[in-house]
Structure formats: C-alpha cells, structure tokens
Amino acid sequence: MTDDLTTATDAAIPGPATPYQGDIARYWDHEARPVNLRLGDVDGLYHHHYGIGEIDQAAIGDPADSEREKKVIAELHRLESAQADVLLDHLGDIRPDSTLLDAGCGRGGSMVMAHQRFGCKVEGLTLSTQQAEFGNKRAAELGIGEFVRSRVANMLDMPLANGSIAGSWNNESSMYVDLHDLFAEHSRVLAVGGRYVTITGCWNPKYGQPSKWVSQINAHFECNIHSRREYLRAMADNRLVPQAVIDLTPDTLPYWELRNTTSLVTGIEEAFIESYKDGSFQYVLIAADRV
Numbered sequence: 001m002t003d004d005l006t007t008a009t010d011a012a013i014p015g016p017a018t019p020y021q022g023d024i025a026r027y028w029d030h031e032a033r034p035v036n037l038r039l040g041d042v043d044g045l046y047h048h049h050y051g052i053g054e055i056d057q058a059a060i061g062d063p064a065d066s067e068r069e070k071k072v073i074a075e076l077h078r079l080e081s082a083q084a085d086v087l088l089d090h091l092g093d094i095r096p097d098s099t100l101l102d103a104g105c106g107r108g109g110s111m112v113m114a115h116q117r118f119g120c121k122v123e124g125l126t127l128s129t130q131q132a133e134f135g136n137k138r139a140a141e142l143g144i145g146e147f148v149r150s151r152v153a154n155m156l157d158m159p160l161a162n163g164s165i166a167g168s169w170n171n172e173s174s175m176y177v178d179l180h181d182l183f184a185e186h187s188r189v190l191a192v193g194g195r196y197v198t199i200t201g202c203w204n205p206k207y208g209q210p211s212k213w214v215s216q217i218n219a220h221f222e223c224n225i226h227s228r229r230e231y232l233r234a235m236a237d238n239r240l241v242p243q244a245v246i247d248l249t250p251d252t253l254p255y256w257e258l259r260n261t262t263s264l265v266t267g268i269e270e271a272f273i274e275s276y277k278d279g280s281f282q283y284v285l286i287a288a289d290r291v
C-alpha cells in the first residue's frame with residue numbers, strides 16, 4: 001500500500017449499520033460456492049457476477065470429451081470476465097491519475113481488471129471482512145496493492161470525499177440497498193462529469209409485479225430486486241442522467257443455459273432462465289453521467 005491509500009479515511013469499522021447489513025456481511029463471509037471459486041481459479045480473477053456473450057462451442061469440446069467440465073468452467077469464466085469488460089467499456093475516459101470506485105466489490109475481480117485497463121487506483125467497498133481480505137491479498141500477490149484496495153464499508157455511507165471519484169459502479173450489488181440512498185451517495189463522491197455504471201438484474205414493469213421467479217431469486221440471495229423503473233427514477237432524482245440503457249438479457253441466457261449443464265449448479269439456474277424467458281426479469285446495463 002502507498003501512503004496515499006493508507007492515509008485515506010481508514011476509520012475504525014463501526015459494525016453493520018442495520019441488522020440486515022449484518023445478515024449480508026455474514027452471508028458473504030461464509031460464501032464459498034465452487035461455481036465461484038473454481039471459475040476464479042482459472043486465472044485468479046474472482047467474480048460474483050454472471051456472464052454474457054456467445055458460447056465458443058469449439059472451446060468447450062463435445063460432451064464425451066474427458067476434459068469437458070474443465071473447459072466449460074473456463075468458458076463460463078471467460079463470459080463473466082467479458083461482462084466486467086462491457087461494464088468497464090462504459091466508464092468513459094479514465095486516466096491513470098483518476099480514482100475509480102467499485103461499490104459492493106465482492107472478491108475484487110472487476111477492480112483488478114479496471115486497474116489493468118486504466119492504470120489507475122480502484123477503491124472497493126464490501127460489507128464482508130472475508131471478501132475485503134481476499135481482494136487485498138490477491139492485489140498484493142499481483143503486485144498492485146498500492147492501486148487496488150478493498151475496505152469493509154457501507155456503500156450508503158462511503159469513506160470517500162465529495163467529488164473524489166472519476167467513475168463508479170455497482171456490478172450486481174445494488175439489489176441489497178435502497179436505490180435513492182445509493183445514488184445519492186454515488187452522486188456525492190463522483191466528480192461532476194463523472195460516470196456511473198451498473199449491471200443489474202431488475203424486474204420488468206411491463207410484466208406487472210415481481211414474478212414468482214424474481215421472488216425465488218430474492219429469497220435465494222437474501223436480496224431485494226428493484227424494478228427498471230425504480231432505477232431510472234432514483235437516478236433522475238440524484239443528478240445521474242442515463243447515457244445508455246442496454247438490455248443484456250439475450251446476451252446472458254447462453255451463460256445460464258451452459259451453467260445449467262454442469263456439476264456446479266446451485267439450484268437457482270431455473271429461476272434465472274425462466275424469468276428471463278417469460279420477460280418478468282431483465283439483465284441490464286445502465287450508464288449515467290453525473291451532472
């Protein structure tokens with residue numbers, strides 16, 4: 001760590017702001033699903049988000065291939081990293097002297113990718129001590145600990161100065177918080193002209209109300225999926241003006257259908273596949289300018 005990062009706001013962690021946040025901290029402290037760890041082991045980028053893009057059929061081999069499972073794991077991981085690449089594509093012009101923020105950073109895979117792409121500092125916030133330690137250990141192993149730092153902190157009360165961040169994102173982490181509170185805080189820490197990006201699952205107002213599949217996903221992850229309408233309304237109320245809204249649902253279905261054929265299934269695959277197909281749930285990217 002450089003002086004810059006170690007002297008930044010490093011106040012003692014006060015403990016969870018709410019009982020719910022305590023539940024979520026415990027959830028991620030104890031998470032060790034093979035579908036996440038074995039994919040991360042492919043190249044050392046550990047993600048807790050899903051994948052997008054076409055399956056490379058040649059790369060996975062045929063079902064009789066003795067190496068099939070290993071190849072499918074590598075392919076699922078490639079699609080998850082491709083998802084993070086698309087998020088980073090929407091951050092705009094990020095210079096090496098910029099600072100980025102990953103709100104709800106998980107084990108830090110996207111942060112490493114962001115530093116490797118832009119050469120800048122990346123600050124990550126997670127409720128989980130285990131995740132922050134994991135991310136910092138990985139960054140140290142890669143020799144980029146002075147640029148990439150994870151901290152245990154609440155993204156609704158970020159330990160970051162007003163206007164100090166050039167670009168920020170939530171990659172599948174906004175379903176754990178109130179969106180008005182979240183976007184007020186991004187808006188505070190982002191510089192005017194900065195960019196906010198989220199990739200998220202949201203329920204589709206065209207369907208009417210959250211479907212049974214959406215309720216199942218909420219129960220599975222102890223989260224509260226918002227609607228597309230809520231995202232856009234909360235952004236508009238907090239000086240975040242959408243520059244792109246992209247429906248990634250067709251791009252994520254191949255990932256889920258491939259994942260559903262592996263031994264790494266967790267039991268939530270059907271809910272994602274069925275809700276994406278019946279139109280009740282969408283996988284979207286929203287990029288917004290801080291004005």
Ligand SMILES: C[S@@+](CC[C@H](N)C(=O)[O-])C[C@H]1O[C@@H](n2cnc3c(N)ncnc32)[C@H](O)[C@@H]1O
Nearest residue numbers: 047048049104105106126127154155171173176
């Ligand atoms: C599904 S994981 C996504 C991780 C990461 N964005 C990725 O793409 O790999 C959700 C993350 O949100 C974090 N999270 C949830 N509520 C939070 C809060 N109030 N403040 C900070 N992090 C939070 C969890 O600790 C966890 O790291």
Ligand SMILES: CC(C)=CCC/C(C)=C/COP(=O)(O)OP(=O)(O)O
Nearest residue numbers: 033035036047048049172200201221
């Ligand atoms: C799109 C939605 C609704 C996401 C909810 C948040 C979440 C748990 C994301 C994936 O985490 P993970 O990678 O730990 O999950 P899994 O073990 O299923 O791969």
Ligand SMILES: [Mg+2]
Nearest residue numbers: 035036048049
């Ligand atoms: Mg996963």
